[in-house]
Amino acid sequence: MDNQRNLLLAVVLCGLLLLGWDAGTRYFYPEPAPAARVEGAAIPNDQVGTGADGGAAPTRTREGGLTDPVAIAEEKKDLVTSLASPSRVRIDAPEIAGSINLVGARIDDITLKTHRQAVDKDSGPVRLFSPQGTPAQQFAQFGWVGEGVAVPDATTLWQADGTVLTQAKPVTLSWDNGQGQLFRIKLSIDAQYMITADQSVSNTGAGPVVVRPFATVNRTSATASADTWNVQSGPIGAFGDSVDFGTDYDDLAETGKVTPEGRTGWIGFTDIYWLSALIPQDGSNPAADFRSLGNNIFRADVIYQPVTVPAGKVFSRSTRLFAGAKESDVLDGYQDAGITKFGFAIDWGWFRWFEKPIFWLLSSLFGLVGNFGLAIILLTVIIRGAMFPIAQKQFKSMASMKAIQPKMKALQERYKDDKQKQQQEIMALYKTEGVNPLAGCLPLLLQIPVFFALYKVLILSIEMRHQPFILWIKDLSAPDPAMILNLFGLLPFTPPAFLGIGVLAVLLGITMWMTFKLNPTAMDPMQQQIFNIMPWILMFVMAPFAAGLLVYWVTSNILTLAQQSYLYSKHPQLRAQANKDKEDAALVATRGGKKKP
Known part of the structure; x- marks a missing residue:
């Protein structure tokens, strides 16, 4: 009789395990709630925008991407309109295709040539970046904060010296504020997923000006991959001597702003397979933080220290943008070239010394x-x-x-x-x-x-x-x-x-x-x-x-x-x-x- 009771108990417990597996996962790893509105402190919001009303965060899949059919249809429609604008410079590199929006100098259109959206060979390439205001918005922007000087903003129309950015041919964007300052952003791209932005200010005015270069990555969490106990999805970066895996979108939405401790090696957002990250210039010590902008929109900032540019002088600052797939050999190659712990963007965990050889x-x-x-x-x-x-x-x-x-x-x-x-x-x-x-x-x-x-x-x-x-x-x-x-x-x-x-x-x-x-x-x-x-x-x-x-x-x-x-x-x-x-x-x-x- 005791054995029958024990067997019945075992069957009941096993049934509870099966039925409660999914519910338990959702309880311990719930989907993010709608984020509260938090204003940016150092970079004016009219520089980067916050996008359309994202509403409640949708269900996330393992790989990420939009899951709501309405949002998917809206994304396709918005892309047709946004990417048809003549104010764009095309990107055609070995691993990356897309375009740069000359309005606001935004890199907001990136697809990965060697990675498909689905198993079907005609499914099209993975889209990593989408323009602001689309359901899947994610983009990078480079700009300046000025003190007593007119600086370009999100509505500025830049001039380009070329129509296509390739590995062999950089493109320079320029804008003259009409007050004696000429702003330039020289963009170049390598054979993989790295874009370099050289920001410069030429001061031909009568007196000195004070400027503060910045770079940002702005994205919605609606396309984020599922964040689980063993795979990070969300804010990530190398700060001090370690890579920070401790912050997710929920944390950021609750606190509004997270400023990691230690010198910033790189900062951005990760999914299980994809990464968008900013790498500050070597030897610089910029302020770096993550922000929640509300409506499931989040931002990673790199803000350099203010610099006084005397009359007749030129000041420049270089920032790199990684936007691509987390291929281990590629990340390790960038790490060997000097980017701090870049290979750790893959969340290997505690047993990485076993995992890497395997x-x-x-x-x-x-x-x-x-x-x-x-x-x-x-x-x-x-x-x-x-x-x-x-x-x-x-x-x-x-x-x-x-x-x-x-x-x-x-x-x-x-x-x-x-x-x-x-x-x-x-x-x-x-x-x-x-x-x-x-x-x-x-x-x-x-x-x-x-x-x-x-x-x-x-x-x-x-x-x-x-x-x-x-x-x-x-x-x-x-x-x-x-x-x-x-x-x-x-x-x-x-x-x-x-x-x-x-x-x-x-x-x-x-x-x-x-x-x-x-x-x-x-x-x-x-x-x-x-x-x-x-x-x-x-x-x-x-x-x-x-x-x-x-x-x-x-x-x-x-x-x-x-x-x-x-x-x-x-x-x-x-x-x-x-x-x-x-x-x-x-x-x-x-x-x-x-x-x-």
Whole structure:
């Protein structure tokens, strides 16, 4: 009766786990509330604007982007109007396409040539920047704050000395205030995602002027990717000796302004795969902060110190803008070139020392076989192969423990009334027999950071995005699309996340169940029931995860089965004990949970 009650309790708890998984995630990681209005302090709002009324923050997806059909339609319509303006300079670089708005000198139109919006090859490139006022607004602006001098603002129409910005040909924007000051912004772009803005002021007036250059990135959180416990989405930057992952859009909306401590290496906003960041001039010490402008609009500021420009002199300041994909080798290359901790824009986490080598190996395998799914399988084989000596040591320890079980039971019976003496004799037995009772636990502890590191690599790697595997798996970074409840896509509906069981999730449950069956049976009936149910619970829990993760886990389970079969053949006493445990468990079950002597 007790066993039936325990089993019922286990089933109820597992059901609550399944049904509460999504609700719990939303509770601990809620969507941002509408932001309160906060005025900018150093840069006038007429310089950068706040965009249209964004309303409440929409549901965010893993990759980010607009999700509301009305907003998506409005974005397409607005882009047609905004980008048709003749007051634009086209951008045509190896990785970036788009345009610069000469009204306000805004870089507000950027698409990424080598990254598609969706798996379909005709889905079009990823759009990173959109003009102010569009539902997906995100843009960068360079300007000045002046003291007693006319400076350009958000409505200023600049003049350009070229029609296209390319890697080989920079473009210079200029504006004369009619009072003796000529403002210029020279824009250049490299072969990847970096734009350099050289801001200069030529003072031909009768007296000195005081100016303060600034650079900003302005964006809506409506297109932000989901912010989770292990992946940062929102404000980010290198300040002092570290990269700040501690602020999200909720925090910024609540406080209105966040000024990080330490010298600014770079500052901006991140999604899981994309980054827009400002890199101040080397040797400068600008003020840098994040601001909430209301209506789900946020801004990252770099504001240089005021400078007096004497008559007849020229003052210039250089700021770089990164707007692109978080490709590890690209970020590391910029870091090697002098940008502080730029490679840490990818939220590797605590185990980055494991993750970076694993990522390198995964990328190398992909380059070798040309299929990311096969690369994941090969990587799993290599890791499990490297771990095999540890597993072998673990089995050897288990065998040694099994061998001294009769002697341990004799000591426990002899000193059952003197626990201290019993423990001393058991420790002496371990020493005499050369057995380390912790040897079986240590290998498991060593594997935890390695496997968690592989998990982080698979969910963070943009190289896995839109990579196909076989047959129906067209995107390893997305969940398995072949869901059983909608008959593998034949029925026109998408099951809830916790019921979206696909083929890979079923394989995960089956292979895990087989590994549990191969292990020695737990004598406690309650434990045995939990072991029987757990593979199917994990099947539901893991179903919404990226297909690449499930490919890894299924492969790992298959290798575990092979490994355990081999090690059991090398240690027959463990196989014999496992069979005896199963027979005893079956006998206990038939006798109502009581084993007779």
